[in-house]
Amino acid sequence: MILPTTTVGSFPKPEYLTKARFQFSKGQISKTELEQLEKKATKEWIDFQEEIGIDILVDGEMYRGDMVTYFAENFKGFEISGLVRSYGNRYYRKPVAVAEIERANPVTVDWYKFAQNLTKKPVKGMLTGPYTIMDWSFDEFYPSRRDLCLRLAEVIHDEAKDLERAGAEYIQIDEPAVSVRPEELELAIEAMGIVTSGLKAYTLTHICYGDFPKIYPKMLDIPVNQIDLELSNNEFDLLDLFKKAPFTSDIGLGVLDVHSHRTETKEEVKARIQKALKMIPKEKIYVSPDCGLKTREVEEAKAKLRVMVEATKEVRETLGG
């Protein structure tokens, strides 16, 4: 099939789960009670993705808070810091590497299996990349950023291997931080090489908007089958870059602005796909939102995804796919 549809990873948590997570943090409900609700929400999202006809599914990350802290909490060697400001009145806690990073047990495999058992369609294994975990952490243990990054690469490679063994056909390793320091792109590429080394699964990475002109086309050297990009948020300006050097990997084409409450029209999404088709062969294009949808309301996210799938189907028909 051409133009397979997928999503970047996270979906909004239903209200009952947000409430339960809060109660759990206050010690008012047990871990088991929380987990039951996380499973209920995961099943609802799997059902929704099947119902609207998404081709490659995700578990929606109902059990994760933050994409970096989730892994840090589950690896040995990390502690969690006090509060630091992100912007305005928003604060978060950062991981702190305080000892050799180790993975005592697989972190995401049980959730992958749970989700995959609910559907016959493929579910993606979802990981955060070593460069991003390193960049978003404090480091009190390793002598350099490089050392921490490469150690994380080994640990995440083990996790990816376990996902593959559990049956994952698609493994996504997100690196949103990669576009921020062009001078460290080489390191990110080297680290991803360690993560994906020897994997037979289809691998992809998601990169958020940053100074792409400074890392393109070098970023095509990131050793994955597909690079998924945020494109709607910047009016598809990025596509112009591809005129200078062709986009050689498969592309995950971000067609929904995840920061906006407004639902795109079908025509807008179709226009975005068609614009990309002028630049990139149709066999290389996967259609997805710009980024994780977790900051949208449940109904907003659902409306946007419905439009994405319908628009893609219509474009597919015109291409005889």
Next chain:
Amino acid sequence: MALETTIAGAYPKIGDTTEEQKLRRALHQFDKDEISEEDLEQVKNEVTEEVIRQQIEVGLDVVTDGLIRWSDPLTYIASKVSGFEITGLIRYFDTNTFYRQPVVESRLEFIKSILVSDYQFAQERSTKPVRAILTGPYTLAKLSRNKFYREFKQLAFDLAHIIHKEAEALQEAGCKYIQFDESAILNHKHDLNLFFQVYEIVTAQLSKAEKTLQLNFGSLEGIYPKILNLNVERIGLELTKGHKNWDVLKSAPFTKKMMAGIVDARNTKMESENDLVKAVHDLGEHISLEQTWLSTSHSLEFLPRPNARKKIELLTNVAKQLRGASVS
């Protein structure tokens, strides 16, 4: 005066305890219309007083007001200049923090003083001199989006006049130290000539206060030693362990006073006191330590408050050790 200590700019707005989080709570309540603007202002005042007290307690020689009232490095200034609209979030340099991007919608104009009342409030509550921090015109221009001026240069010059007026007003109010944060020039070194033109405007007849140009988020490679010709008395730079600036300094004598960012404010890892003492000794081979300020490499807002406090304690301990050994 011998070696002195200071921080690069902001101090963490909140800490770990409930009491230390009152500004965060007040901002939430204000957003929900549960408290008035005066109530919020009162909390900002209290927290500002508290962070000045903490800096003095630790023993810093020159303090800041902690930039407690600033929601980010751009908008506090930009929202007080006519012609800007404040819009969506953008990543601040290579950090994982964000600012709201100011958009230039019409000719920029100075309405009234931006920081003078903040400065006066802080200085009245401090036994140590308070240094005023201004985002410099070049960085303001570069990190904003220009929808009005035909050329970037015109935008930069208009902002230069505005910041000049503000610096004059601060000087009039008795402020002895004024800092201009200009990290953006380190990412656009080809603009150095324009940068010099901008600073001719900013620093014209500004001779009473000591002017510091703060250059972090990068190295001075490529603009050093030329940058020493700028009309400021002091230049701030990152000098954490292994930083490229150590090599840059070897290429020519440093002829200004220095604000040496020897303590890493972007990582919780504590430097060893001995390593830092040695680093300052090394620095003494390039510059006169006589009027040097030792400081943090960046604003302390990249650290949780307890870690920030430990870092400035380290800074003052290093200075004490060096003064004891009468290095300077």
